[in-house]
Amino acid sequence: MSDTLTILHAPSRRLTKLIHADGTIEGYDDAKTFDMAEAAIQDLDHLGRILAKLMNRPHCCIVRGGIADPARTWGVRRLLHRCTQTSDLPTIRDVNRRWIGLDVEGVARPDDIEPTDLTACALYAVALLPGEFHNARCIVQATSGHGLKPGSRLRLWFWADRPLSGAELSHWLRRAPVDNCLFRPAQITYTAAPIFETGRDHLPNRITTLPGNDMVISPSPEALRPPQPAPVPRRAAPTTKNTAAERLMTAVLLKVETAPEGQRHPRLRAAARTLGGIMDEAGIGEQEAEKALYDAVQRAGGAAVDELNARLTIAWGLAKGRAAPLQIGGRA
Numbered sequence: 001m002s003d004t005l006t007i008l009h010a011p012s013r014r015l016t017k018l019i020h021a022d023g024t025i026e027g028y029d030d031a032k033t034f035d036m037a038e039a040a041i042q043d044l045d046h047l048g049r050i051l052a053k054l055m056n057r058p059h060c061c062i063v064r065g066g067i068a069d070p071a072r073t074w075g076v077r078r079l080l081h082r083c084t085q086t087s088d089l090p091t092i093r094d095v096n097r098r099w100i101g102l103d104v105e106g107v108a109r110p111d112d113i114e115p116t117d118l119t120a121c122a123l124y125a126v127a128l129l130p131g132e133f134h135n136a137r138c139i140v141q142a143t144s145g146h147g148l149k150p151g152s153r154l155r156l157w158f159w160a161d162r163p164l165s166g167a168e169l170s171h172w173l174r175r176a177p178v179d180n181c182l183f184r185p186a187q188i189t190y191t192a193a194p195i196f197e198t199g200r201d202h203l204p205n206r207i208t209t210l211p212g213n214d215m216v217i218s219p220s221p222e223a224l225r226p227p228q229p230a231p232v233p234r235r236a237a238p239t240t241k242n243t244a245a246e247r248l249m250t251a252v253l254l255k256v257e258t259a260p261e262g263q264r265h266p267r268l269r270a271a272a273r274t275l276g277g278i279m280d281e282a283g284i285g286e287q288e289a290e291k292a293l294y295d296a297v298q299r300a301g302g303a304a305v306d307e308l309n310a311r312l313t314i315a316w317g318l319a320k321g322r323a324a325p326l327q328i329g330g331r332a
Contacts (some may be wrong), residue, residue, distance in 0.1 A: 002042050003098040003163070005050060006063050007189070008034040008078070016058045016192035017144040024146065027261055028190065031324060036073040038066065044159040044214065047099055048139045051157065052207055054191040055141075061192070063091035064101070064166060065185030078186045080308055094185040096163035101130070102214065103179040105143070105251045106151040115147035118154075118208045125152055126210065129176050132219070137212040144194040147202050150286040155189075161215045168224040181260055181265070186308060244328045245281035248274065249292075264305070265313060270298050276321020282327050290314055330331065 011135050018026040033047045042045045054060055067073060068090045077083070104125045113120045122140040126133055139157040146153040164172075166183035171238035173180065181187050193206050218224070252271040259267040271329065275282075275289045284292075293314045 001098060001163070002040060003049065003097070004066065004275050005041055006036045006066055006092070007037050007039055007054070007060055008063060009037070009060050010034050011059060013063045014058055014195070015188075015190055017194045019144070019148070019196045021197045023148070024145070025194075033075045033077055036067055036076065041099065044099075044139060044157065047157060047159070048207070048209065050190060051139065051141065054194075055193045055206060057194040058195060061188045061190050063092060063186055063188060064097060064183065066095040067091070068093040076306075078188070080186045083307075085307075092186045094166065096165045098160050098163050099200060100158040100160055100164065101171065101182055102156045102158070102173070102176075103143070103178055103182055103189075104128070104152060104154045104156060105145070105179060106149070106153060107177050108150075114153070115142075116203055118203075118205060119210065121146075121152040122154060122208070122210055125154055125156065125177075128233075129156075129178075132216050135212050137214060138210040138217040140208050140210060141191075142203055142206045144190075158216045159214065161217050164218060164224075167216075167226060168221070171224050171226040172219065177233045181304065181309075184309070184312075244280045245283075248278060248328065249282050249284075252324060253292055253296045256293065257299045259297075259300045261301075264297060264300050265309070268293065268310065269313050269317050271296070272317020273321045274313060274317075274326070276318035277324055277326035278328060279318075279322070280325065286318060289318060294318075 002005045010029075010033070013029040013031040015028055017028065020026065039050055041050060054062070065076065070091070072091060078092055079088055079090045080094065080198050081090055082088065082166070107125055107128065109115070109121060110124065110263060113124060115121065118140050122138065126138060136158055141155040141157070143155055166185065169183045170180045170248065182189055252274045256264070256267050256271045272289075272293055275284075275293065279289055288329065290311075294310060297310050
C-alpha cells in the first residue's frame, strides 16, 4: 500500500539552520505562507530517495498531514482548523500514514561512538525504541545539531505495516525518547541539511540506511488506543486568595514571556501544566488561564508564534494540571 508526502515550499525563506564559521547556529527563517504539493511514495526506498533530494532544498520542508483542498495550495498558511481571527479555511487535514518519522534528539552517545558514524549512532538510538522497531529497516538522517550539540540528534524513518494515526504513534512511543510533536498534522519537519558559512560540513554523510525487515509490525488498533481519562470534578474556587499560588503563577508566566527561541514550547507546556494545577488555588478560571498563557507566549515570540500549536499545548497542559491539582500554602 502506497502513501504520500506533503511537501511545503517557502520561496526566499531559509527552512534550515545556518552554521556560522565560529560555530554559532542561526535558526530557521520565519515563514508564514507556503506552496504545498503531495508526492506519491511507494515504500521506504522511495521515501529515502525523496528525502535525499529534499536535503538539498533549503526552502522546503514537510508536514505529516495531507492537503485539505487541492484547489488551495499556493501561498497558504498551515491551518488544521479555520482561523478564528481571519476566518481562513483549513489547508491541512489529519491523515493516517504508513511512513513514520521519529526525532531522537539529545540521546546520550557512548564515548566510543563518533558522531560521524551514523550507523552506530542509529543502532544505539533504535535500541531505545519499542521492540517492534529493533529489526526493521530504517532511513537515518543527521539533523542540524548532530555532531555540534551533545548526544545523538537523528531523524529515523520507518515504514509501517498499516497506516497509523498521530494519536496511535503518540501512545505507542509515549515512553520512547522521541519528540511527539512530529505526530501533529501541521507540525513542520525540517528536511534540508544545514548551510555552513564555511562551505564545509563536519559530517561526511548525513543520510544512510540500516538494514532489516521491510516494515514495522505495529500493535493492534485496540492496543494503541489511548485510555480515556476519567473526568476530574472541579473544585469550587477558594473564597480567599492564595498569595503563594499567585506568586507562582506570575513566575511561570514570566518564564514563558522571556523564553528564547527553541525554549518557548517546553516552557509553555510546563507553565500550562502548572497553571492547570493551581487554578483553583489562585482563584482563576480556565478561560483566564488560557488567555494569560497565550498572551505570555505571544509576548515572547510575537508574529513567530504558531497559534494552533500554542493553543493545543495550553489545552493539553491545563488538562494535565487539573488532573493533578497542586496544594500550595500561603493563603491571605
